[in-house]
Amino acid sequence: xxxxxxxxxxxxxxxxxxxxxxxxxxxxxxxxxxxxxxxxxxxxxxxxxxxxxxxxxxxxxxxxxxxxxxxxxxxxxxxxxxxxxxxxxxxxxxxxxxxxxxxxxxxxxxxxxxxxxxxxxxxxxxxxxxxxxxxxxxxxxxxxxxxxxxxxxxxxxxxxxxxxxxxxxxxxxxxxxxxxxxxxxxxxxxxxxxxxxxxxxxxxxxxxxxxxxxxxxxxxxxxxxxxxxxxxxxxxxxxxxxxxxxxxxxxxxxxxxxxxxxxxxxxxxxxxxxxxxxxxxxxxxxxxxxxxxxxxxxxxxxxxxxxxxxxxxxxxxxxxxxxxxxxxxxxxxxxxxxxxxxxxxxxxxxxxxxxxxxxxxxxxxxxxxxxxxxxxxxxxxxxxxxxxxxxxxxxxxxxxxxxxxxxxxxxxxxxxxxxxxxxxxxxxxxxxxxxxxxxxxxxxxx
Numbered sequence: 001x002x003x004x005x006x007x008x009x010x011x012x013x014x015x016x017x018x019x020x021x022x023x024x025x026x027x028x029x030x031x032x033x034x035x036x037x038x039x040x041x042x043x044x045x046x047x048x049x050x051x052x053x054x055x056x057x058x059x060x061x062x063x064x065x066x067x068x069x070x071x072x073x074x075x076x077x078x079x080x081x082x083x084x085x086x087x088x089x090x091x092x093x094x095x096x097x098x099x100x101x102x103x104x105x106x107x108x109x110x111x112x113x114x115x116x117x118x119x120x121x122x123x124x125x126x127x128x129x130x131x132x133x134x135x136x137x138x139x140x141x142x143x144x145x146x147x148x149x150x151x152x153x154x155x156x157x158x159x160x161x162x163x164x165x166x167x168x169x170x171x172x173x174x175x176x177x178x179x180x181x182x183x184x185x186x187x188x189x190x191x192x193x194x195x196x197x198x199x200x201x202x203x204x205x206x207x208x209x210x211x212x213x214x215x216x217x218x219x220x221x222x223x224x225x226x227x228x229x230x231x232x233x234x235x236x237x238x239x240x241x242x243x244x245x246x247x248x249x250x251x252x253x254x255x256x257x258x259x260x261x262x263x264x265x266x267x268x269x270x271x272x273x274x275x276x277x278x279x280x281x282x283x284x285x286x287x288x289x290x291x292x293x294x295x296x297x298x299x300x301x302x303x304x305x306x307x308x309x310x311x312x313x314x315x316x317x318x319x320x321x322x323x324x325x326x327x328x329x330x331x332x333x334x335x336x337x338x339x340x341x342x343x344x345x346x347x348x349x350x351x352x353x354x355x356x357x358x359x360x361x362x363x364x365x366x367x368x369x370x371x372x373x374x375x376x377x378x379x380x381x382x383x384x385x386x387x388x389x390x391x392x393x394x395x396x397x398x399x400x401x402x403x404x405x406x407x408x409x410x411x412x413x414x415x416x417x418x419x420x421x422x423x424x425x426x427x428x429x430x431x432x433x434x435x436x437x438x439x440x441x442x443x444x445x446x
Contacts, residue, residue: 004115004118004119004127004130004131005170006170006171006173006174007111007114007115007131007170007171007174008130008131008134009134009167009170010070010111010167010168010169010170010171011111011131011134011135011138011167012134012135012137012138012167013138013163013164013166013167013170014074014104014107014138014163014164014167015134015135015136015137015138015139015142016138016139016141016142016145016163017077017081017142017159017160017161017162017163017164017167018077018100018104018142018160018164019138019139019142019143019214019239020142020143020145020146020156020159020160020163021081021084021100021156021157021160022043022046022214022215023142023143023146023214023218023235024146024152024156024157024160025042025084025093025097026039026042026043026215026216026218026219027146027152027218027222027228027231028152029042029090030218030219030222031152034090035344036216036219036340036343036344037337037340037341037344038090039215039216039219039340040215040216040336040337040339040340040341041094041336041337041340042093042094042097042215043097043211043214043215043216043332043333043336044211044215044332044333044334044336044337045094045095045097045098045101045333046097046098046100046101046104046332046333047101047207047211047328047329047330047331047332047333047336048098048101048329048333049097049098049099049100049101049102049103049104049105049329050101050102050104050105050108050325050326050328050329050332050333051101051105051326051329051330051333052098052101052102052105053101053102053103053104053105053106054105054109054322054323054325054326055322056102056105056106057069057073057105057106057108057109057110057322058109058319058322060072060073060106061106061109061110061113066110066113066114067110067171067172067174069106069109069110070106070107070110070111070168070171070172071168071171071172072106073103073104073106073107073110074103074107074164074165074167074168075168076099076102076103077099077100077103077104077107077164078161078164078165080096080099080100080103081096081100081157081160081161081164082157082161083096084096084157085154085157101329105322105325105329108321108325109321109322109325110171111131112131112305112321112324112325113321115127115128115131116128116305116309116320116321126247126250126251126254127250128250128302128305128306129246129247129249129250129251129253129302130246130247130250131302132242132243132246132250132298132299132301132302133243133246133247136239136240136242136243136246136298137243139239140236140239140240140243142163143232143235143236143239144232144236145159146232147228147229147232150228150229192308192319192320192323195311195312196307196308196311196312196320197369197373198259198262198304198307198366198369198370198373199304199305199307199308199311199324200304200308200323200324200327201362201365201366201369202262202300202303202304202307202362202366203300203301203304203305203308203324203327203328203331204327204328204330204331205266205300205331205358205359205361205362206297206300206301206304206328206331207327207328207329207330207331207332207333207334207335208331208332208334208335208358209269209297209300209331209335209355209358209359210297210298210300210301210328210332211331211332211333211335211336212332212335212336212339212351212354212355213238213293213297215332215336215340216336216339216340216343216351217234217235217238217290217351218231218235219343219348220343220348220349220351220352221234221235221286223348224281224286224348226283226286230283233287234286234287234290237287237290237291237294238290238291238293238294238297238298239294239298240291240294241290241291241292241293241294241295241298242294242295242297242298242299243298244295245294245295245296245298245299246298246299246302249261249299249302249303250302250306253302253303253306258303258304258306258307258310259307259366259370261299261303262300262303262304262307262366263363263366263367263370265296265297265299265300265303266359266360266362266363266366267359267363268292268295268296269293269296269297269355269356269359270356270359270360270363272289272292272293272296273293273352273353273355273356273359274352274353274356275289276289276290276293276349276352277349277350277352277353277356281349301324301328304324305321305324308320308323308324335358338354339351339354339355342354
């Protein structure tokens, strides 16, 4: 893990800034009476930017390299964050969130393709889990930083800019070996759905779940009667659970099939979401349940990524990272808007009823895909035994249980006589590797 410290620190400060900005915007709009629909659209624009930024990120990395792409994209994000303080027009903010999503997509592609390319296959789960730990630690720090500014003025925006600027430093001065130059790829998003269908399906649902949580959970907590500090604790408890789960889940994923873990997580998320929807919500119960929610919801993405990267070649790392992020962003953009509408019609607790329904669908799809892949695997009857040096050798007779020992012994003696005659005619020692001590041992056994 020490080899990737510069990448981890860059990601840490990057997430501190973006998580602080996401929660700040949701609470700021809610404080000024903006409807839930607009708050959901704000989150959707961010993830739409992630969706559209895949090709931009690939072209930038291919043309100027990983480090320059990271620096340029982060600088653009900082400019967009500062622009939030210039005007509070909702349409301008929607456009800014789209641009922030574009820049962050480029950054995520840099970090994740770099990690996946240089991580050993047997430790990829742990490497990626530590990357996710820094992500959730940064999110927690961002939530606690926002709790210090209950009036929601411009100070949080200054903190966002500071954190993003600091994030450029570690990766700009790293001595880590740079990733290999990118080769042109012709694989489309739909090709990756064919190549790694379980990963793409799971990460799409992870986008819906995580995007809905980040965009709408503050509104859910506020409508449940929580104060600003209690909302920060609610969010932080969920994200802390995701942080604590990364390392154990990463180690577990290196030993247990990741497809099984993805389905298990879906079942756990469904049960917790149903509890949040059905049970009367008190502060203590809400904190416990949302902690359990974070344990499983925030490990879906790293499990999906590790599963996908175990099935592709090195030159496809950037491509698969962008495909995963696109699928995640598409799910988050769709989920935030749809669940915002559901909350508007059926109440704030309907958020978790929707998430429970989605996890049931996710489990069924993953089970179907997994069973289909097993059917497509060749059966033992599909293999044809071919000839080899051993099957052409007289020694094969001694290994065949259908041949009696005396018959095998006679066959070996015949070969021995032929070899002796060959030596007499050619005046050369016997070079047959099947004679000698090995044959004597087998004679003594019979």
